Amino acid sequence: MATLAMTYRISLYSKRTDCVLIWSYCDYAGEIPGIMKTFVIFVTLFALAACADECYKDVVAACNPTLSKQLAGIANCNAKYGGIQELQPDLQRFANHLFFRSFDFLLMATHYGNYIKNRPGFEKLFRGLSDSLWSDGIETIKYITTRGGQMNLNNIAKDLQDEELTSPSLELYEMQSIAKALDVEKKLALQAFDLHKSASGKKHESHDPEIAHHLEEEFMEKHRDTIRELAGHSRDLSVLLSGPDASLALYLFDQHLQK
Incomplete structure (x- = not known):
């Protein structure tokens, strides 16, 4: 049975609502298997949507075990939008x-x-x-x-x-x-x-x-x-x-x- 050599790499870049996610899963030839291409696209789109949730990111940061007392940091969880x-x-x-x-x-x-x-x-x-x-x-x-x-x-x-x-x-x-x-x-x-x-x-x-x-x-x-x-x-x-x-x-x- 042929042994597959796999590499796994995730890179996440965030600046306000802009994110880039790179997820590589390669065989010996460095190619991404067909079934994984669909998975890569799905995960990428999901990451882009999640990065736009400013309120969600504030809550995650506030609920961090090391920052649990800083609930005042959820400044974006309000009804303000537009002008x-x-x-x-x-x-x-x-x-x-x-x-x-x-x-x-x-x-x-x-x-x-x-x-x-x-x-x-x-x-x-x-x-x-x-x-x-x-x-x-x-x-x-x-x-x-x-x-x-x-x-x-x-x-x-x-x-x-x-x-x-x-x-x-x-x-x-x-x-x-x-x-x-x-x-x-x-x-x-x-x-x-x-x-x-x-x-x-x-x-x-x-x-x-x-x-x-x-x-x-x-x-x-x-x-x-x-x-x-x-x-x-x-x-x-x-x-x-x-x-x-x-x-x-x-x-x-x-x-x-x-x-």
């Missing part, structure tokens, strides 16, 4: 902007709900806007955490910080308050557009179609309808106040807002 890491600060600022404006609308609602102004229709309008923006802010925080990120309530845009230092009065007349609300909603819509542009762009670090889709579903349609409603209110109120009896027209408009 969430790059866009997370922008999403945080967007959520904080929503909260700021929610409180502004709440103050405006309180102004119209007191016994002096006594405009329950305007109070209802601005309280509804406040509740809507508050819900949008909570939804944004939930989305950030769903994608593996975390919320930072101190990440506030510079223009908002400057605005808070000036402490602008929100005790406005009816026409002014609707104009203010319209400007606020437009600014929020444009901020959502900027986020969508970053997520839909060609920049690899921030490209994330899932974030773009979320913005479209949760914010853009809602902002469109709110802006249209406020624009209609401003137009109608402008026409009514230009009539012969502005006080009566304003009262009737407030009654209309209560419906």
Whole structure:
């Protein structure tokens, strides 16, 4: 019986997700037997797939008997993928902007709900806007955490910080308050557009179609309808106040807002 001389050699090279596996099984002539060729291909493909598992590699390293106490090393075992890491600060600022404006609308609602102004229709309008923006802010925080990120309530845009230092009065007349609300909603819509542009762009670090889709579903349609409603209110109120009896027209408009 002929004796086979066999050589066995494994070489594994890994750099992030790129691996090369060489497995040789030779006879006297140095040739790989036919049945082993299929086995070599299978093992090679399996090794290439395994090398792409960053979370798995972290766990293997953390569970090593000599490193069993270093479980903090599984940094890649999270829900982050795509451009969430790059866009997370922008999403945080967007959520904080929503909260700021929610409180502004709440103050405006309180102004119209007191016994002096006594405009329950305007109070209802601005309280509804406040509740809507508050819900949008909570939804944004939930989305950030769903994608593996975390919320930072101190990440506030510079223009908002400057605005808070000036402490602008929100005790406005009816026409002014609707104009203010319209400007606020437009600014929020444009901020959502900027986020969508970053997520839909060609920049690899921030490209994330899932974030773009979320913005479209949760914010853009809602902002469109709110802006249209406020624009209609401003137009109608402008026409009514230009009539012969502005006080009566304003009262009737407030009654209309209560419906």
